[in-house]
Amino acid sequence: MARDIRITRVDITPIAFRDGPLLNAAGIHEPWALRSIVQVETSDGRVGISETYGDEPMLRVLRQAVPLVTGLSPFDLNTMEQRVRAAIRPAADAVEFELAPGSHAAKNASKVVSTFEVAMLDLQGQIVGAPIVDLLGGKVRDAVPYSAYLFFKYAEHIDRPYAPDAWGEGISPEQIVEQARRMIRLYGFRSIKLKGGVFEPAHEIACMRALHEAFPGLPLRLDPNANWSLETSIAAARELDELLEYYEDPCPGLAGMAELQKHTRLPLATNMVITTMEDFRKGVPMGSARVLLSDHHYWGGLRVTQTLARMCELWGLGMSMHSNSHLGISLMAMTHVAASIPNLTYACDTHYPWQEEEVIEGGRIRFVDGSVPVPSTPGLGVRLDAARLAELHEQYLRCGVRNRDDLSQMRRYQPEFSGKSPRF
Numbered sequence: 001m002a003r004d005i006r007i008t009r010v011d012i013t014p015i016a017f018r019d020g021p022l023l024n025a026a027g028i029h030e031p032w033a034l035r036s037i038v039q040v041e042t043s044d045g046r047v048g049i050s051e052t053y054g055d056e057p058m059l060r061v062l063r064q065a066v067p068l069v070t071g072l073s074p075f076d077l078n079t080m081e082q083r084v085r086a087a088i089r090p091a092a093d094a095v096e097f098e099l100a101p102g103s104h105a106a107k108n109a110s111k112v113v114s115t116f117e118v119a120m121l122d123l124q125g126q127i128v129g130a131p132i133v134d135l136l137g138g139k140v141r142d143a144v145p146y147s148a149y150l151f152f153k154y155a156e157h158i159d160r161p162y163a164p165d166a167w168g169e170g171i172s173p174e175q176i177v178e179q180a181r182r183m184i185r186l187y188g189f190r191s192i193k194l195k196g197g198v199f200e201p202a203h204e205i206a207c208m209r210a211l212h213e214a215f216p217g218l219p220l221r222l223d224p225n226a227n228w229s230l231e232t233s234i235a236a237a238r239e240l241d242e243l244l245e246y247y248e249d250p251c252p253g254l255a256g257m258a259e260l261q262k263h264t265r266l267p268l269a270t271n272m273v274i275t276t277m278e279d280f281r282k283g284v285p286m287g288s289a290r291v292l293l294s295d296h297h298y299w300g301g302l303r304v305t306q307t308l309a310r311m312c313e314l315w316g317l318g319m320s321m322h323s324n325s326h327l328g329i330s331l332m333a334m335t336h337v338a339a340s341i342p343n344l345t346y347a348c349d350t351h352y353p354w355q356e357e358e359v360i361e362g363g364r365i366r367f368v369d370g371s372v373p374v375p376s377t378p379g380l381g382v383r384l385d386a387a388r389l390a391e392l393h394e395q396y397l398r399c400g401v402r403n404r405d406d407l408s409q410m411r412r413y414q415p416e417f418s419g420k421s422p423r424f
């Protein structure tokens with residue numbers, strides 16, 4: 001009987017993979033991005049997999065959860081969640097890295113629940129012979145659209161730990177347009193997002209204008225990650241009005257975003273001010289966002305993401321997905337849940353084009369016309385490549401990065417870099 005199958009072992013493997021010198025409001029990406037790969041083994045010899053954040057505090061709480069899930073059936077998602085929520089409590093409302101809500105310690109329990117939920121759904125799918133999307137009610141689309149996620153960037157990392165990537169420098173409007181052209185040529189994306197909050201707003205607006213001219217009709221978004229004051233955001237909204245499909249987290253706080261929304265007809269989107277149910281209860285009635293960027297990694301899993309989609313429907317909000325540097329296991333989890341959500345109103349974010357390495361069998365996931373086809377094979381539809389996992393774990397051991405710190409990395413380029421937010 002399927003119900004007799006038990007979880008007998010959990011392996012948590014931190015990995016590091018090459019990441020570009022990508023600029024953001026906090027600073028710059030380090031040469032190595034961290035993730036954790038979780039393998040959940042069953043009494044009948046199956047292995048379910050999951051991918052999540054790889055910083056040290058995350059590794060600690062993942063390890064804390066191992067005895068809580070061992071012995072459960074892969075179908076016991078609710079018991080897993082209750083156990084994790086009872087045992088893993090945030091010490092404080094700590095925020096380790098503001099731009100990545102996944103590093104907020106206050107979300108520890110949700111992050112751990114999400115990690116095990118994905119691995120257990122992968123197991124359930126393998127046991128019943130169905131893709132995860134079928135366990136979520138079935139697909140409403142055959143492929144999930146993603147957007148071209150552009151970054152301002154340097155041509156190479158400061159200490160040149162490895163050969164520079166093929167993307168070159170991305171600073172001027174011409175270079176940003178060229179970056180978009182290359183990404184669209186390689187992946188076929190049909191919408192474009194620029195990570196802003198890096199340079200003077202006038203420069204970033206000029207880049208959006210250049211993108212608009214180079215790709216007429218393609219939906220555009222700009223995300224300054226709350227690095228613009230309310231006043232700056234209001235002034236910029238006038239210039240961005242004709243250019244954007246949505247305006248993502250220009251200024252900080254629920255109140256700031258709600259005030260800004262009164263001054264612009266552009267829908268405001270967020271993955272910063274609404275990242276918990278409590279934020280939703282407060283922020284949505286205030287009008288702080290009209291588009292929610294969900295992220296199963298910190299909201300608590302794929303099923304919570306579906307709940308969030310219903311809440312967005314109820315409140316008349318648009319919905320899309322946020323990402324951080326990630327590999328193919330996360331991409332597939334996003335794809336399964338996104339395929340099950342009717343009101344996914346915008347193409348999802350993904351950092352995937354910036355990652356060259358993989359841990360899954362068969363190498364990199366294929367995009368078709370900017371979308372990832374929804375798998376029809378059992379479970380997640382991807383398997384771990386043990387040799388690649390071992391190599392990326394070796395990289396983790398050697399690289400020296402243990403917690404993402406874009407600010408300290410930026411100070412290696414510019415010792416006087418304040419990191420103050422909002423900076424403009």
Ligand SMILES: O=C([O-])C(=O)C[C@H](O)[C@@H](O)C(=O)[O-]
Binds near residue numbers: 025099271323
């Ligand atoms: O939409 C967002 O806010 C992000 O993708 C946050 C990320 O941390 C991004 O800024 C990055 O990777 O530098």
Ligand SMILES: [Mg+2]
Binds near residue numbers: 223249322
């Ligand atoms: Mg964002």
